[in-house]
Amino acid sequence: MASEKHFKYVILGGGVAAGYAAREFDKQGVKPGELAIISKEAVAPYERPALSKAYLFPQNPARLPGFHTCVGSGGEKLLPEWYSEKGIELILNTEIVKADLAAKTLTSATEATFTYEILLIATGSTVIKLTDFGTQGAEYNNILYLREIQDADKLLAAIQAKKDGKAVVIGGGYIGLELSAALKINNIDVTMVYPEPWCMPRLFTADIAHFYEAYYANKGIKMVKGTYSCWLRCQ
Ligand SMILES: Cc1cc2nc3c(=O)[nH]c(=O)nc-3n(C[C@H](O)[C@H](O)[C@H](O)COP(=O)(O)OP(=O)(O)OC[C@H]3O[C@@H](n4cnc5c(N)ncnc54)[C@H](O)[C@@H]3O)c2cc1C
DSSP states (O other): OOOEEEEEEEEEOOSHHHHHHHHHHHHTTOOTTSEEEEOSSSSSOBOGGGGGTGGGOSSSOOOTTTTBTTGGGTOOOOOHHHHHHHTOEEEOSOOEEEEETTTTEEEETTOOEEEEEEEEEOOOOOOOOGGGGTOBTTTOTTOOOOSSHHHHHHHHHHHHHTTTOEEEEEOOSHHHHHHHHHHHHTTOEEEEEESSSSSSTTTOOHHHHHHHHHHHHHTTOEEEESOOOOBOOOO
16 A cells, blocks of 8 residues: 655755755754655755866766755755764655645655645756757767766766767756856866857856857867757767
8 A cells, every 4th residue: 555644844845955955844843743855866965066066077077975054155064874863854756746735645656645734845947958958869869967976976977988979068057057167077078059149148248248159269179059950960
């Protein structure tokens, strides 16, 4: 029979917001057994920004448990033991597929149910995939995305498997720029492709962007601007 559990507070999602919220719940005196975090990820909340930075370094890379929340703000690192000591239940590897808000009930993919008094939804965002646009070739298995730690692990495996290989990074925002730099220091030949006239157009003026583009070009990173990826041919 599928299990059922009740909590006074449930945080749905186990990312950055969940980790910081748990710390705040603790400060506010939440009692053991009152709070649960339900996450489809396999690990306790961590500082996601590390995934496009130190996690990909060829030397001394960041690894868990080194970057669990709340180290990103200079705070205490909340290890899985911290949650158990506080009586905060970490329910991992659990994807919620149905929320009945009237009945205050969540149902997981494995049909476990969780009832609550107060629900905090912290499910973040999801990566936009080329398959979402029906891009030709989008299903090739050497097309990778970066959002969760398992994505970063796939990327690391690809870097290892293709030493001195080539990569195309689609997207000229923060993550595209950081990822391109990380690939470059792993000796990957990088070409960035993005539709805007310059990188990070929502934040950078043309002058600031050109400074960074020149810096990247100087490191050997190529940038193809003003271009959408419509179809892909993979080797
Ligand atoms: C590679 C990368 C680098 C970044 N770098 C920076 C940076 O340098 N600076 C910066 O300010 N921001 C950065 N960001 C953005 C920052 O990480 C996000 O703003 C932050 O993670 C948002 O926190 P969140 O808790 O709202 O969502 P998330 O951290 O995304 O957490 C959402 C959680 O909910 C879980 N979840 C979703 N749906 C379900 C479901 N149905 N059932 C169960 N669990 C579910 C997910 O698995 C995840 O654990 C970066 C993001 C990425 C991906």
